[in-house]
Each structure stands twice: as C-alpha cells, then as structure tokens.
Amino acid sequence: MKLFEPEAILRFLPKLLTALPVTLGIVLIASAAGLLLGLLLALSRVERLPVLSQLAAVMVSFLRGTPVLVQMFIVYYGLPLLLNTVGVNIFSWDKIIFIYITYSLNCAAFFSESIRSAVLAVPKGQRDAAAASGLSRAQAYRRIILPQSAVIALPSVGMTLTGLLQDSSLAFSLGILDVMGRANALGAVTSRVLEAYAAAAILFIALTIVFEQAFRGVQRKLAPQNHIAKGTA
Amino acid sequence: MDLSYLWSALQAGAGKILPTVVLALVPFGIGVLLGLPAALGRYFRVPVLKQTLDVLVSLIKGIPVLLMLMAFYVISSQSFDSVMQSLGLPFSFRGLPKGLIAGAALAVYAAAALSEVFRGALASVPKGQYDAAYACGLSKSQAMRRIILPQVLPVSLPMGCNIMIALIKSAALGSLVSFIDVMNAAVNSMAASYRFLEAYIAAALIYWGICVITEQLFKLLEHHFARRRTA
Incomplete structure (x- = not known):
C-alpha cells in the first residue's frame, strides 16, 4: 500500500460533497438564529436594559471564553436535564438539534459583539436627528441606526461566519456525519485517513474562499461611498 | 447536577491548567516569530x-x-517512526509527547492568523512615518525597529488577544489527539461516575477563567502602551 495516494482524494471528494448539506445546514441555521439572538443581546446591552443587560454580558463572556466543544457537550448533556425539571422531555431529540442550539448560541455571542460595537459606532447625532424628525426609538433603530450598523458590522460578521464554518467540523465528535465526520468514516473504512482529511481540507478551503468572496461582494455593494456616489451622479 | 462531583471535576481540571496554557502560549510565541516576518514580506x-x-x-x-x-x-503516527529510523535517532511515536503534535498544528494556525494581524497593523502606520524616519537619516532597518514596529505592536494587541483566546480554546481540541488538557482531565475524572455534565461545566468554568484573565492581561498591556504614547 502506497503511503499517500493522490487519486484517492479525487475518489473521496464526491462522497464528501454528499455531507456538505449537513455542514452548510449547521452554518445556515446557526447564523440565522445567531443573528436574531445576537441582535437582541446587543440591543439590550446598548440600551442598558436592567437585568437583561447584565445577563447578556455574562452570557456573551461565557460563550466567547469557553471552547465550542465544551459548550456542545454541556448543551447535549445539560439541556435535556434542565428541561426535564420543568416537565419537558427532549431526551429522544436528534443529536443534530443540540448541535444547532450550541452553534446558534455561540454565534449569537460573537455576532452580538460585532453588532454592539457597530451600533455604538453610528454617530450620536444620527439618533438625535431621528428623534428630532419625530421617529420613535424603534423606528429610529429600524430605519436609521441598524441599516448603518449593518454596513459597519459586515466585515466582522463575515469573519465569524468563516469561523463558524470551520468550527462546525467539531460536530463530528458528537457523531454527526458532516464533512469532517464523513471524512473520518471514509478514512477509517478505507484506511486512507490522510487522503480523506486532504479531501476535507480542499472542501473547507474552497468554501472559505467562496464565503470570503461573497462577503467582499456584499461589502462593496453596501459601502456607503457607493451610495453617495450614485446619489450625486 | 451534583456540586460535590462538580468540585472534584474542577480540581482534576485545574491540575491541567498549566499544560493547557503552555499549549496556547508556545504556539502563540512561534506564531509571532513566524507571523511578523511573514507580514513584513507580504506588506512590502x-x-x-x-x-x-x-x-x-x-x-x-x-x-x-x-x-x-x-x-x-x-502524519506523525504514520511516518514519525520511519523518519526517525532512517535518521538513526532513538525516538518513537509512542514516546512522542502528544502535546508536541497539537502544539505544531496550533503554531501553524497561529502563524497564519498573526501574519494577518500584523499586516493589518502595518497598514495602519501612516506613510509619512517612513518619510520622516528616512529624512532624519535612519536606515531602513533602524526605521523599522525604532519607528514602525513600536507603533505596529500596540495596534496588534486587541486582535492578538483574540487569537490568544482562540488558541486557549483550541487547546481543548488536544483531547482529540490524546493530549490531556483541562477538558480531558475533568472528563476522565468523572468517567467512573458518568457525571459528564459536571465534568464539562467544570472545564467550561476553568476555560472561562483563563480567558477572562488573558483578556485583562492584554488590556493592561494596551493601557501601558497607550499611557506611554501620550506621556
């Protein structure tokens, strides 16, 4: 048996592609739920809502200061026990749901920091001007502050997303057959572990580049100078 | 949840704080040593x-x-023994500390990530600083050492802190290559009693502590540099 057989990588790639929906599913669900929860966390901190703001700060610090791997196992072992005490039985839930919950929470923490600093970066005068124009606070957020914050937060949100894509590979340690889990299984069956890892690496690198390019495209489109240029032209 | 189990898992995990921090610090150091020249090569x-x-x-x-x-x-399990044999060295994979493998992988990651940080920081130094340094008669390397790098390093601190924290958290992955870190130690101590939730909560608390302290240390450094600049 040859030590490293490059042709095996080509054989493995299509097989790993079948696991891509699992990986992308984790990224998609976690980023959508994370964005929503992250926005709530960020706003409760910016607006200094009593209790909620402190709670959000502790939660964000915990989620950012502990490994996702550990969070995953805490959710997996802890959430069913926690819900059991209030009479909800989720012991039979599919593992992937715990993965979705973990990554959503983790993402929310990172997103909330990006959103918070972006909201704070919008000049205070914008808020005053919105209030002076008779907008309510919710209207001001929706129409004035958040659209500007979104543009500012975009680069770091993009970085979190590529990080999420790579972190999602940890799901395999709970036995999920995502790209990484599939690569591991293929490697074990064919005893061509390194080739399977190489195929997975190629897939992850390609996905990362696609993500980065997509974000760069969106950023260019939303860049404020573009709007100004179009407005004056 | 049982607090007495949590406590003994905490103790087991705390015993491995040092190897975990070393597994993050050494790759960070290597990452700075490799990442800075790499950033200079890319920026210039x-x-x-x-x-x-x-x-x-x-x-x-x-x-x-x-x-x-x-x-x-x-790779090391497949080829370490044969490479050592052909070199005539008396090392074997079985005797190889698994922390070295984890450290090598983390160092590669740290070097790439830190080179990006330094490159960004280099770009933040205004061009006029170079012109002024050369106008004062400093050589290229003198300008680098005395003018540019002292400005680059403080700017890289916040992102550097993020990478250090990412490394500390990545050290938990060492458990997947049989390196015994905080998480692995905590989980192993509960293997007989199946108190895995307590084990993971204990590991999380320890990691959280390490990360918060790291963050504060980096903040202190930032304040130190900020004070020096205004003084």
Whole structure:
C-alpha cells in the first residue's frame, strides 16, 4: 500500500460533497438564529436594559471564553436535564438539534459583539436627528441606526461566519456525519485517513474562499461611498 | 447536577491548567516569530515571497484547526517512526509527547492568523512615518525597529488577544489527539461516575477563567502602551 495516494482524494471528494448539506445546514441555521439572538443581546446591552443587560454580558463572556466543544457537550448533556425539571422531555431529540442550539448560541455571542460595537459606532447625532424628525426609538433603530450598523458590522460578521464554518467540523465528535465526520468514516473504512482529511481540507478551503468572496461582494455593494456616489451622479 | 462531583471535576481540571496554557502560549510565541516576518514580506511585496505567503496563508486559514490537528497526528503516527529510523535517532511515536503534535498544528494556525494581524497593523502606520524616519537619516532597518514596529505592536494587541483566546480554546481540541488538557482531565475524572455534565461545566468554568484573565492581561498591556504614547 502506497503511503499517500493522490487519486484517492479525487475518489473521496464526491462522497464528501454528499455531507456538505449537513455542514452548510449547521452554518445556515446557526447564523440565522445567531443573528436574531445576537441582535437582541446587543440591543439590550446598548440600551442598558436592567437585568437583561447584565445577563447578556455574562452570557456573551461565557460563550466567547469557553471552547465550542465544551459548550456542545454541556448543551447535549445539560439541556435535556434542565428541561426535564420543568416537565419537558427532549431526551429522544436528534443529536443534530443540540448541535444547532450550541452553534446558534455561540454565534449569537460573537455576532452580538460585532453588532454592539457597530451600533455604538453610528454617530450620536444620527439618533438625535431621528428623534428630532419625530421617529420613535424603534423606528429610529429600524430605519436609521441598524441599516448603518449593518454596513459597519459586515466585515466582522463575515469573519465569524468563516469561523463558524470551520468550527462546525467539531460536530463530528458528537457523531454527526458532516464533512469532517464523513471524512473520518471514509478514512477509517478505507484506511486512507490522510487522503480523506486532504479531501476535507480542499472542501473547507474552497468554501472559505467562496464565503470570503461573497462577503467582499456584499461589502462593496453596501459601502456607503457607493451610495453617495450614485446619489450625486 | 451534583456540586460535590462538580468540585472534584474542577480540581482534576485545574491540575491541567498549566499544560493547557503552555499549549496556547508556545504556539502563540512561534506564531509571532513566524507571523511578523511573514507580514513584513507580504506588506512590502517582496517578490515571490509575497505570492507564496499569500497562497499559504489563505490555505491555512481555510482549514479547520481540528482538521489540521488530526492530520498532523495521522502524519506523525504514520511516518514519525520511519523518519526517525532512517535518521538513526532513538525516538518513537509512542514516546512522542502528544502535546508536541497539537502544539505544531496550533503554531501553524497561529502563524497564519498573526501574519494577518500584523499586516493589518502595518497598514495602519501612516506613510509619512517612513518619510520622516528616512529624512532624519535612519536606515531602513533602524526605521523599522525604532519607528514602525513600536507603533505596529500596540495596534496588534486587541486582535492578538483574540487569537490568544482562540488558541486557549483550541487547546481543548488536544483531547482529540490524546493530549490531556483541562477538558480531558475533568472528563476522565468523572468517567467512573458518568457525571459528564459536571465534568464539562467544570472545564467550561476553568476555560472561562483563563480567558477572562488573558483578556485583562492584554488590556493592561494596551493601557501601558497607550499611557506611554501620550506621556
């Protein structure tokens, strides 16, 4: 048996592609739920809502200061026990749901920091001007502050997303057959572990580049100078 | 949840704080040593070197740390013995500390990530600083050492802190290549009683503590540099 057989990588790639929906599913669900929860966390901190703001700060610090791997196992072992005490039985839930919950929470923490600093970066005068124009606070957020914050937060949100894509590979340690889990299984069956890892690496690198390019495209489109240029032209 | 189990898991995990921190610190140090020259080569567009490093960094950034770690482990398990044999050295894979494998993988990741940080920081130094340094008669290397780098390092601190924290958290992945870190120690101590929730909560608390302290240390450094600049 040859030590490293490059042709095996080509054989493995299509097989790993079948696991891509699992990986992308984790990224998609976690980023959508994370964005929503992250926005709530960020706003409760910016607006200094009593209790909620402190709670959000502790939660964000915990989620950012502990490994996702550990969070995953805490959710997996802890959430069913926690819900059991209030009479909800989720012991039979599919593992992937715990993965979705973990990554959503983790993402929310990172997103909330990006959103918070972006909201704070919008000049205070914008808020005053919105209030002076008779907008309510919710209207001001929706129409004035958040659209500007979104543009500012975009680069770091993009970085979190590529990080999420790579972190999602940890799901395999709970036995999920995502790209990484599939690569591991293929490697074990064919005893061509390194080739399977190489195929997975190629897939992850390609996905990362696609993500980065997509974000760069969106950023260019939303860049404020573009709007100004179009407005004056 | 049982607090007495949590306490003994905490004790077991706390015993492995030092190896965990070392597993993050050493790759961070190597990452700075490799990442700074790499950033300089990329920022000043050294022909060939820049293109090579650009490709290398974007490849490394695309590979999950976990994958890198496991690939390093497989490579060394397959070829470490034969390489050592052909070199006539008396080392074997079985005797190889697994922390070295994990450390090597984390160092590669740290070097790529830190080179990006330093490159960004270099770009933040105004061009006028170079002109002023040369106008004062400083050589290229003197300008670098005395004017540019002292400005680059403080700017890189916040992002550097993020990478250090990412490394500390990645050290938990060492458990997947049989390196005994905080998480592994906590879980092993509960293996007989099946108190895994307590074990993971204990590990999380310890990691949280390490990360918060790291963050504060970096903040202190930032304040130190900020004070010096205004003084």
